[in-house]
Amino acid sequence: MMKINTELIQRCSSKHLLPLQGAGDMMDRITHLYLQEHYIRKIENLHSCRNLRALYLYDNKIEEIENLEELTRLNCLYLHKNFIRRMENLDSLCQLTVLNLSHNCISKVEGLDSLCELRELYLQYQNLPEDQSLEFDTTTVTWLSECLKVLNVSGNKLTSLAPLRPLEYLEHFTAEDNDVCDLQDVVDVFGNWKTIRVIKLTGNPVCHFRKYRDNVVVSCLELGTSC
Numbered sequence: 001m002m003k004i005n006t007e008l009i010q011r012c013s014s015k016h017l018l019p020l021q022g023a024g025d026m027m028d029r030i031t032h033l034y035l036q037e038h039y040i041r042k043i044e045n046l047h048s049c050r051n052l053r054a055l056y057l058y059d060n061k062i063e064e065i066e067n068l069e070e071l072t073r074l075n076c077l078y079l080h081k082n083f084i085r086r087m088e089n090l091d092s093l094c095q096l097t098v099l100n101l102s103h104n105c106i107s108k109v110e111g112l113d114s115l116c117e118l119r120e121l122y123l124q125y126q127n128l129p130e131d132q133s134l135e136f137d138t139t140t141v142t143w144l145s146e147c148l149k150v151l152n153v154s155g156n157k158l159t160s161l162a163p164l165r166p167l168e169y170l171e172h173f174t175a176e177d178n179d180v181c182d183l184q185d186v187v188d189v190f191g192n193w194k195t196i197r198v199i200k201l202t203g204n205p206v207c208h209f210r211k212y213r214d215n216v217v218v219s220c221l222e223l224g225t226s227c
Contacts, residue, residue, distance in 0.1 A: 001061070002038045004045045009033060018051055036060065036078070043067050058082070058100070065089050080104070080122065087111040102152065103127070110137035118147055124174070125155035133157035133179075141166050154178065154203075161189045168194050177203035190216055 002008065006027070014032035027048035033055050040060040046052070047070040054076040062082040068074070069092045076098040084104040090096070091114040099115070100122040107128055112118065121144070126134055134156035145166040151173055153164075158178040162185055170193050180186060183206055190196060199216065201207055 001041055004035065004040060004043065006045070008035070008038070009045070009049065012038075032056075046071060054078075068093060090115060106134070107132060108135040108137060110140050112140050113143045116143070116147055118144065120150040121148060122150075122152045123156070124152045128157065133159065136163040138163070145169065154200075160185055165189045165192050168192055171195050172198045174198075174200040175204070176200055179205065181205040183209045186216065 009027065012034045013030040017029035018031060025048060028051055030049050031051055031053045033049060033052055036056045037059045040062060043062060044067050046067060050070055052071050052074055055074060056078045058078045059081040062079065062084060065084060066089050068089060072092055073095055074093050075095055077096060078100045080100045080102040082104050084101060084106060087106060087109065088111045090111055094114055095117055096115050097117050098120045099118060102122045102124040105127045109123065134153060141163060145168060148167055149169065149171045151170055154174055154176040156178060158175060158180055160182065161175065161180060173196060186206055
């Protein structure tokens with residue numbers, strides 16, 4: 001197990017630093033931090049990296065999202081392939097545009113109400129119990145409806161896309177390898193998405209319905225690709 005400390009941060013930071021301002025701390029100059037694949041169990045000691053723009057923490061042993069309060073300028077957060085169970089403690093990341101939490105143990109999409117700049121959200125293939133599917137908090141989805149452009153929820157045992165209907169400004173949607181089987185439900189949801197251009201639903205029972213593709217294309221005026 002490896003701990004996040006000053007030595008590790010300096011060793012794993014980007015070579016392109018912000019210009020030195022007066023007697024500024026080197027930690028203040030770091031914009032990209034590459035801490036992936038280090039067997040890290042806890043997010044800690046990042047409070048001095050106040051100008052961090054991208055944080056790579058994927059493929060570790062992290063169980064909880066925590067100690068990110070000072071990273072208010074963060075744009076991209078990569079936490080995929082960990083053991084995270086809850087979407088929490090993200091309120092201060094008001095400039096976040098990309099969040100990758102795929103391949104974790106998250107059972108409910110929540111706690112994103114403050115992320116008004118979020119454009120891309122990756123939640124595919126959560127490690128959930130056999131009888132459980134990914135759930136969506138209504139308030140969170142409503143907040144995301146004004147900003148989210150890209151969403152991936154593949155492999156989460158979803159039976160309906162109805163909770164995602166408010167996401168009317170989505171442009172790229174992927175929900176492969178789920179259990180969606182109601183064609184009318186799909187058409188109703190996609191019909192509410194004004195700017196959708198790419199839809200990927202391969203691996204869902206609904207794809208085997210007669211004229212499935214025709215119905216989807218008709219419901220989406222801007223659609224460029226449907227799978």
